[in-house]
Amino acid sequence: xxxxxxxxxxxxxxxxxxxxxxxxxxxxxxxxxxxxxxxxxxxxxxxxxxxxxxxxxxxxxxxxxxxxxxxxxxxxxxxxxxxxxxxxxxxxxxxxxxxxxxxxxxxxxxxxxxxxxxxxxxxxxxxxxxxxxxxxxxxxxxxxxxxxxxxxxxxx
Numbered sequence: 001x002x003x004x005x006x007x008x009x010x011x012x013x014x015x016x017x018x019x020x021x022x023x024x025x026x027x028x029x030x031x032x033x034x035x036x037x038x039x040x041x042x043x044x045x046x047x048x049x050x051x052x053x054x055x056x057x058x059x060x061x062x063x064x065x066x067x068x069x070x071x072x073x074x075x076x077x078x079x080x081x082x083x084x085x086x087x088x089x090x091x092x093x094x095x096x097x098x099x100x101x102x103x104x105x106x107x108x109x110x111x112x113x114x115x116x117x118x119x120x121x122x123x124x125x126x127x128x129x130x131x132x133x134x135x136x137x138x139x140x141x142x143x144x145x146x147x148x149x150x151x152x153x154x155x156x
Contacts, residue, residue, distance in 0.1 A: 001056055001089060003096040005065065005104070008051035012061055013042055022082045025119055029079065034143045052100070054078075054093075065097045067105065074101055074112045090126035102156065111155045115140075118148040127152055
């Protein structure tokens with residue numbers, strides 16, 4: 001699949017927020033599951049230079065990416081359309097986002113970071129497959145509770 005990154009638009013944000021629903025334990029990632037995340041995601045003022053919609057070769061919305069910088073280090077966040085998860089697209093989708101972010105922001109550091117919920121073994125396996133390594137576990141307040149997450153790092 002080819003991925004085309006475009007600036008986030010209201011129609012994309014609304015589709016992701018209200019139509020993308022994940023099954024079983026992955027419903028944790030539904031955009032409506034966390035009020036603070038939802039508010040930020042729907043705030044058009046927060047999009048510029050941070051949020052991008054990802055379209056396939058047919059201009060269909062297949063994912064989104066967010067890029068944040070903490071002390072100059074790029075942190076990536078993303079979501080793949082629910083119907084595409086668990087089908088082996090993850091590694092290519094993540095690498096495409098990394099490549100886009102490096103080029104879009106002229107990123108010069110030698111590694112990038114992401115965080116993932118510890119229960120999401122499927123995602124962790126995909127990240128490890130493309131070179132991400134475990135850094136540490138931590139507890140984060142989100143989705144109305146406290147959950148264990150893992151910080152992961154990939155050298156580039």
